Amino acid sequence: MSSGSDHDAEMFQRTPIDDAAIEALCTGGDAGAELAELAVFTDELYGRGAGSVPTPSVALAAMLAEGFFTEKGDLPATAASNVPGPAPQAAGLPKWRKRKMIGEFLAGLSVAAKATFGISMAAASVTAAGAAGVLPDPAQNAVSAAVEAMTPFSFPDKASDKADFGGRVSTDATDGGVDGEVISEEAKENGEANRADDAGRPEAPGQTGLDKANETPAAGRVPTSVPAGKPATAPSAPTGTGSQSSTGLDTAGDTPAAGYTPESVPAGPPATTPPADAGSQSSTGTDTAGDTPAVAYTPESVPPASGGRP
Amino acid sequence: MVLWIRFRPRRPWSTCLHVSGTRQPITDPLGEQFAPVLAAAQCGTGWAAERLWRSLAPAVTGYLRVQGAAEPDDVTSEVFISVFQRIGSFSGSEAQFRSWVFTIAHHRLVDERRRARSRPQRFVPEHGVVEGSPAASAEHEAVRRLSDDAVRQICERLVPDQRDVVVLRVLGRLTVEEVAEVVGKSPGAVKALQRRGFAALRRIFEREGVPL
Numbered sequence: 001m002s003s004g005s006d007h008d009a010e011m012f013q014r015t016p017i018d019d020a021a022i023e024a025l026c027t028g029g030d031a032g033a034e035l036a037e038l039a040v041f042t043d044e045l046y047g048r049g050a051g052s053v054p055t056p057s058v059a060l061a062a063m064l065a066e067g068f069f070t071e072k073g074d075l076p077a078t079a080a081s082n083v084p085g086p087a088p089q090a091a092g093l094p095k096w097r098k099r100k101m102i103g104e105f106l107a108g109l110s111v112a113a114k115a116t117f118g119i120s121m122a123a124a125s126v127t128a129a130g131a132a133g134v135l136p137d138p139a140q141n142a143v144s145a146a147v148e149a150m151t152p153f154s155f156p157d158k159a160s161d162k163a164d165f166g167g168r169v170s171t172d173a174t175d176g177g178v179d180g181e182v183i184s185e186e187a188k189e190n191g192e193a194n195r196a197d198d199a200g201r202p203e204a205p206g207q208t209g210l211d212k213a214n215e216t217p218a219a220g221r222v223p224t225s226v227p228a229g230k231p232a233t234a235p236s237a238p239t240g241t242g243s244q245s246s247t248g249l250d251t252a253g254d255t256p257a258a259g260y261t262p263e264s265v266p267a268g269p270p271a272t273t274p275p276a277d278a279g280s281q282s283s284t285g286t287d288t289a290g291d292t293p294a295v296a297y298t299p300e301s302v303p304p305a306s307g308g309r310p
Numbered sequence: 311m312v313l314w315i316r317f318r319p320r321r322p323w324s325t326c327l328h329v330s331g332t333r334q335p336i337t338d339p340l341g342e343q344f345a346p347v348l349a350a351a352q353c354g355t356g357w358a359a360e361r362l363w364r365s366l367a368p369a370v371t372g373y374l375r376v377q378g379a380a381e382p383d384d385v386t387s388e389v390f391i392s393v394f395q396r397i398g399s400f401s402g403s404e405a406q407f408r409s410w411v412f413t414i415a416h417h418r419l420v421d422e423r424r425r426a427r428s429r430p431q432r433f434v435p436e437h438g439v440v441e442g443s444p445a446a447s448a449e450h451e452a453v454r455r456l457s458d459d460a461v462r463q464i465c466e467r468l469v470p471d472q473r474d475v476v477v478l479r480v481l482g483r484l485t486v487e488e489v490a491e492v493v494g495k496s497p498g499a500v501k502a503l504q505r506r507g508f509a510a511l512r513r514i515f516e517r518e519g520v521p522l
């Protein structure tokens with residue numbers, strides 16, 4: 001360094017270099033006669049960057065010749081829409097640091113703030129559990145009522161949904177938008193739920209189902225009694241051939257609507273008129289009935305057309 | 311060998327340099343072609359990368375050589391490999407690209423200085439023959455090296471911070487704000503450094519002779 005000649009340098013009278021002159025020196029402008037040597041030096045310094053192009057290294061030469069992959073990983077032929085976005089941040093703070101931060105946060109709170117914080121956390125937890133529907137029914141109802149009263153949100157009510165199932169089916173049927181498969185699945189689920197609910201409850205003796213029938217929309221047309229004599233078990237095989245040729249009046253008398261059953265069935269033409277020379281095609285059903293699994297119950301004869309079902 | 315002779319009748323020291331005062335274009339600026347060339351280089355296209363390399367490599371090599379890098383050509387290649395690997399994340403004008411390249415070059419230089427301080431020094435012939443150099447002739451190369459050495463030894467007399475600022479401003483053609491970003495200082499600090507650096511250079515030229 002030139003520390004030894006600083007005193008000699010102070011002997012020179014010189015004016016300070018102003019910013020304009022420095023800018024001229026840096027950009028190749030006219031800095032004035034006083035700074036001529038300095039301008040020559042800056043010209044030489046500037047010329048150090050005007051040499052020939054250096055020879056690239058092997059790795060760089062390969063990049064220049066064959067292309068390269070940029071940092072984003074986008075291939076030269078990759079569409080812009082396929083360029084992957086930035087990778088998610090790998091990790092946040094370590095667990096011990098998070099625990100320490102929470103501990104420091106809680107330690108810094110006053111007693112009132114701690115109590116408020118605890119109540120808020122408990123309320124948030126209960127609300128979240130209520131929203132998830134995992135609370136017991138009484139608690140669920142209370143939470144739902146409280147949330148619906150204080151907020152514009154509402155929780156789905158499983159019990160009311162189940163009870164309104166028939167009404168919804170009826171409404172859908174009126175609108176013509178019934179999906180039989182969906183209705184069947186929902187009814188099956190409701191039935192299984194009801195069976196599960198009734199599993200531990202003793203059935204009242206003699207209950208015939210009329211009690212439940214009175215809870216349906218058809219309550220006004222439900223008969224008050226059920227005719228006795230019908231076994232609870234599956235009916236046994238008919239003993240006579242006439243049971244198969246029943247006109248329907250016999251079994252209609254066994255239903256709860258027995259009181260409204262007409263005494264007779266009006267006669268009428270058969271649904272279809274068989275051809276005169278039908279031959280085997282004019283079968284009354286007895287021929288093919290013998291091929292069915294119910295061959296043992298096949299009647300010997302078919303009642304006349306006037307006695308058949310209209 | 312370069313000798314510094316004091317109290318010798320002064321003469322313009324630039325007469326020792328083969329380059330006259332006529333200023334040459336430092337680079338081949340791309341101008342309006344920069345944007346499409348950059349876009350092609352960001353897709354990994356070789357020809358576009360070569361255009362950028364030819365445009366800025368001489369300046370970067372000169373900067374590293376004046377700053378005393380041991381292998382300026384090799385370091386320049388490393389700088390541009392790093393540039394092309396990260397070029398997908400760059401957006402800006404040609405001047406900003408130039409500033410970005412010099413930033414990477416400066417960081418490489420700082421790393422090399424740090425490594426050089428931590429390992430034992432070994433003798434490196436200052437004027438060794440560089441095989442494969444594209445110099446036109448041995449004489450031209452010798453003269454160029456002499457000029458390089460003269461300029462570099464003058465710059466080495468500056469405080470490192472002053473030297474960084476003066477070289478980046480003059481050779482790199484960077485603005486005060488761009489130099490501030492490269493060296494990690496405020497624009498005010500850069501202005502102060504360049505003022506003191508040029509004052510020190512003027513003192514050197516006024517009281518000392520010229521390098522022989």
